[in-house]
Amino acid sequence: MTLASPLLLNQLTASGVAALLTLAALAILTVRGPRGSQLIYGACALICAALACLGLCSLFSPRAGIAIVELPVGLPLGRTQLGLDPLSAAFVAIINIAAAIVSGYAVGYGTHASEPRRVVPFYPAFIAGMNLVLLAQDAFSFLVGWEAMSLASWALVVSDHHSAENRRAGLIYIVMATAGALTLLFAFGLLAAHGGGYAFSEMRPATNSAVGAAVLFLALIGAGSKAGLVPLHAWLPLAHPAAPSHVSALMSGVMTKVAVYGFVRIVFDLAGPPAWWWNIPVLIIAGLTAFLGVLYALMEHDLKRLLAYHTVENIGIIFIGLGLALAFRASGLGAAGALALVAAIFHVLNHSLFKSLLFLGSGAVLNATGERDMEHLGGLIHRMPVTAVAFLCGCIAISALPPFNGFASEWLTFQAILLSPQLPQWIPRLLIPAVGATLACSAALAATCFVKAFGITFLGRPRATAAAAARETDRWSLTAMLIFAILCLLAGVVPGAVMDALAPVSKMLLGAQLAPQLTQPWLRIVPIAPERSAYNGLLVFAMIVIAAAATAFVVRRFASHAMRRSPAWDCGFPDASPATEYTAGSFAQPIRRVFGSVVFRAQERVEMPKPGDTGAARAYVEIHDTLWEAFYAPVIRVVEAITERLNRLQFLTIRNYLTIVFAALVLLLIVVGTGR
Amino acid sequence: MMRNWLTQLAQAVLVLGLAPLLSGVTRKIKARLLRRRGPSVIQPYRDLLKLIRKETVVAENASWLYRLAPYLIFAATWVAATLVPTFATGLWFGAAADLIVIVALLGTARFLLALAGLDVGTSFGGIGSSREMMFATLAEPAMLMVVFTLALFAGSTELSSISAYMTGAGVVLSISLALALVALIIVSIGENARIPVDNPATHLELTMVHEAMILEYSGRHLAVIEAAAFLKLLLYLSLIACVFTPWGTASAAAGAVSYGVGFAAYLIKLGVLAFLLVLFETAIAKMRVFRVPDFLGVALMLGLLATILLFVSKVSR
Numbered sequence: 001m002t003l004a005s006p007l008l009l010n011q012l013t014a015s016g017v018a019a020l021l022t023l024a025a026l027a028i029l030t031v032r033g034p035r036g037s038q039l040i041y042g043a044c045a046l047i048c049a050a051l052a053c054l055g056l057c058s059l060f061s062p063r064a065g066i067a068i069v070e071l072p073v074g075l076p077l078g079r080t081q082l083g084l085d086p087l088s089a090a091f092v093a094i095i096n097i098a099a100a101i102v103s104g105y106a107v108g109y110g111t112h113a114s115e116p117r118r119v120v121p122f123y124p125a126f127i128a129g130m131n132l133v134l135l136a137q138d139a140f141s142f143l144v145g146w147e148a149m150s151l152a153s154w155a156l157v158v159s160d161h162h163s164a165e166n167r168r169a170g171l172i173y174i175v176m177a178t179a180g181a182l183t184l185l186f187a188f189g190l191l192a193a194h195g196g197g198y199a200f201s202e203m204r205p206a207t208n209s210a211v212g213a214a215v216l217f218l219a220l221i222g223a224g225s226k227a228g229l230v231p232l233h234a235w236l237p238l239a240h241p242a243a244p245s246h247v248s249a250l251m252s253g254v255m256t257k258v259a260v261y262g263f264v265r266i267v268f269d270l271a272g273p274p275a276w277w278w279n280i281p282v283l284i285i286a287g288l289t290a291f292l293g294v295l296y297a298l299m300e301h302d303l304k305r306l307l308a309y310h311t312v313e314n315i316g317i318i319f320i321g322l323g324l325a326l327a328f329r330a331s332g333l334g335a336a337g338a339l340a341l342v343a344a345i346f347h348v349l350n351h352s353l354f355k356s357l358l359f360l361g362s363g364a365v366l367n368a369t370g371e372r373d374m375e376h377l378g379g380l381i382h383r384m385p386v387t388a389v390a391f392l393c394g395c396i397a398i399s400a401l402p403p404f405n406g407f408a409s410e411w412l413t414f415q416a417i418l419l420s421p422q423l424p425q426w427i428p429r430l431l432i433p434a435v436g437a438t439l440a441c442s443a444a445l446a447a448t449c450f451v452k453a454f455g456i457t458f459l460g461r462p463r464a465t466a467a468a469a470a471r472e473t474d475r476w477s478l479t480a481m482l483i484f485a486i487l488c489l490l491a492g493v494v495p496g497a498v499m500d501a502l503a504p505v506s507k508m509l510l511g512a513q514l515a516p517q518l519t520q521p522w523l524r525i526v527p528i529a530p531e532r533s534a535y536n537g538l539l540v541f542a543m544i545v546i547a548a549a550a551t552a553f554v555v556r557r558f559a560s561h562a563m564r565r566s567p568a569w570d571c572g573f574p575d576a577s578p579a580t581e582y583t584a585g586s587f588a589q590p591i592r593r594v595f596g597s598v599v600f601r602a603q604e605r606v607e608m609p610k611p612g613d614t615g616a617a618r619a620y621v622e623i624h625d626t627l628w629e630a631f632y633a634p635v636i637r638v639v640e641a642i643t644e645r646l647n648r649l650q651f652l653t654i655r656n657y658l659t660i661v662f663a664a665l666v667l668l669l670i671v672v673g674t675g676r
Numbered sequence: 677m678m679r680n681w682l683t684q685l686a687q688a689v690l691v692l693g694l695a696p697l698l699s700g701v702t703r704k705i706k707a708r709l710l711r712r713r714g715p716s717v718i719q720p721y722r723d724l725l726k727l728i729r730k731e732t733v734v735a736e737n738a739s740w741l742y743r744l745a746p747y748l749i750f751a752a753t754w755v756a757a758t759l760v761p762t763f764a765t766g767l768w769f770g771a772a773a774d775l776i777v778i779v780a781l782l783g784t785a786r787f788l789l790a791l792a793g794l795d796v797g798t799s800f801g802g803i804g805s806s807r808e809m810m811f812a813t814l815a816e817p818a819m820l821m822v823v824f825t826l827a828l829f830a831g832s833t834e835l836s837s838i839s840a841y842m843t844g845a846g847v848v849l850s851i852s853l854a855l856a857l858v859a860l861i862i863v864s865i866g867e868n869a870r871i872p873v874d875n876p877a878t879h880l881e882l883t884m885v886h887e888a889m890i891l892e893y894s895g896r897h898l899a900v901i902e903a904a905a906f907l908k909l910l911l912y913l914s915l916i917a918c919v920f921t922p923w924g925t926a927s928a929a930a931g932a933v934s935y936g937v938g939f940a941a942y943l944i945k946l947g948v949l950a951f952l953l954v955l956f957e958t959a960i961a962k963m964r965v966f967r968v969p970d971f972l973g974v975a976l977m978l979g980l981l982a983t984i985l986l987f988v989s990k991v992s993r
Binding site: 378379381382385388392396399400401402407411414415417418420421426429430432433434436437440441443444445447448450451452454455456459460461522524530531532533534535536539540543544545547548551552555558559560562563564565566567568569570576578580581582586587588589590591593594595 | 728729730731732733734735736737739740741747748750751752754755769771772773774776777780781783784786787790791794795796797798799800801802803805806807809810812813814815816817820821824827828831832833834837891892895896899900965966969976979980983984986987988
């Protein structure tokens, strides 16, 4: 069916981006107080919803080629080309669904900002930048969008500029973002030099394998640093939590997806057919990212930083899927490649849903209590019941547990891993089971991490007065969170619909697609063949509900109805203070002992008072950020040493300066002279 | 189709009815091995009945999650248990959920149980939850590695297909299978809170994991959670029986006689496995908590080794 002509769809999408930019300009002029920011956020929600619909329409409409919208604002080396192919259409749909709901949340939440003019104007600009990256069909507009996205989000990160921690986060973020954009610039430069132009259509014929390999590494650094691949993730857990929570949701849930898009666009679409070994660096880095990301998250007791580290883990899972797809594609195994790619992009969608949900939940908690530190929270399920339900759904989904959506995409990734013995090469065949074990391990660790996140924050007794006095958040925020929770369940219960929607993407990138899933009986999904594996989320969900309802009914019918509330068992020490509860730190202690002693060089030390001394004993935990110490600290030291040396230049006498100027002049003349 | 439905229904009822008996039998065997007389094998039924007749005491600050969790835990475990073929393969539900789903359903149950442990806000619940989740971070990947091994042999993650493959002529005795079996047994011991990982018979604070999480539960809630624990033991033993001793199990299109044979074979297998489990349990001492990761880590490494051996050999499909 043709819903609208592709050209019209692309024009409408481009005007959506323009509308967002206009909104940003309007916000600068008009926003003074909560009312104005509500209007801007509401308009953002509507535009994003429209963009998501356009993306879906474009994804489902059949096409021969790509209808390019050429803009008259030509950059010096080419004209701006915008357009949607299936890949960008899928991502436009994914990011705008999340962005629309987050904007709806912001209508309620954004009114709490103390300085709305530091947040509101950049918000639409940020979304516009992300959409421009997806729409771009040439390297210039891609990079312009990429930088707009980076700068707008940087401005949002430092919007609360009074805190030194936020300023540091902003500095690290902008340095990493600039470095990442630079490597992407090189990648596009190589492709353009080989292909003869900066439009994507001109780059595609480039098939030189050396260029392709260089571009793979540059994309892995450039897009990977934005997505948060280890060891380039360091900015992410600093910057994402520093922003206001609805922006954190966008940065973690949505912007990292644009980075994934950048990687897929460059490596799968532009860099030509992959060599057999391309998957090896991708898989190794992805496995490390998944495992280390979740371990870092487990060590955290700041709720938003925990979520940000968890984004790192999920990016690892997505890149495992992408690495598998590269491996299958290089060996000509189209169907397996399609499965791996669909699993990866399905996880992109899932992560954008549940991570946005969880960040919104953490925002609601932050708003209600003023606390991000889980050690000061607790018992919020009584005071914020609806937030608790939504947050719980997000926790179950992100822990990859059925019947929610996280499980569906991880199940597909496992199925893809199980197809990898078909690969002819030895190294991937040895590597992939290890990556599979890492994936399984990180899924189990994620469950632990979210038992901690939910259990310490929402369950138990309040650990501080702020948590005891919390109030439920506003209606807009609650609605947004519940919509996310429902979408998480829906995508988990009817995964076939998502897989079918992603079929054009795998057809475009790999030339192969999975069999249609929605025609399967009972809405089950069958990635390869029914006798090989099948999963029916709907039926599993229905069975759990029926079994639980039947049990509850039987127990209600036959059991004693007597129920009494009484104090918890206290071992003979009544009125135990909430300080005796398990904390985030103590919950993670077994994991710290088992995994952390190697990864983080974690050490526990107990100082006991001398016999007879009535002072308190103290326990200390020492954790090292080994990745920071290994990769970042040396760079910082070198930069500091150089600047220290150069600093002397500021304190010379006028004679020295004149000598330097003269020497520089002579040197330049020599250079010019020999150049002739 | 209709027959598969009936088999499925019979199976769902069967596991439910049989699970307490299995626990009763293991307790009886254990008592006999320790030269005690032990309670009757139907004691677990009596316990459940007693519990649901009793008044339920709920801690003052327990939330709705605490009261809802037992039913969801039981439901997830029950659904998982009905997915494992016991006396006959060709379950109707088998086409909807494979072995990975079974592992994940148990994961859902564990997730909710750990949350329930944290809900009241005593340190017992916390200690249990945090240890249980720590064990799970090793046991669950180990289990998935076993699943991978079996799936690579049989070319399928569906239990019916795996079982059919293991009975078929194509099966080869391989080192990978042996490693997977050992890993599965270790995981079963760990997941069911048996000695040496945990001790189901004590309520001493420092030794307990599973019991600590459910310390606050009483009455009908406790009954439902206990029933879920019985079902989990049955599930793991059925899984071992279904995959590694698939003889006698009735196939999808078999007649009444073979269903009878399958049922008898299933009971015998369960009995033998229960005896071996208890024999192992009585022969070994409880481990310190921080030795358990080594124990479960062995399972993970064995599972990984089994998978890698298959990946590099040509046997896999």
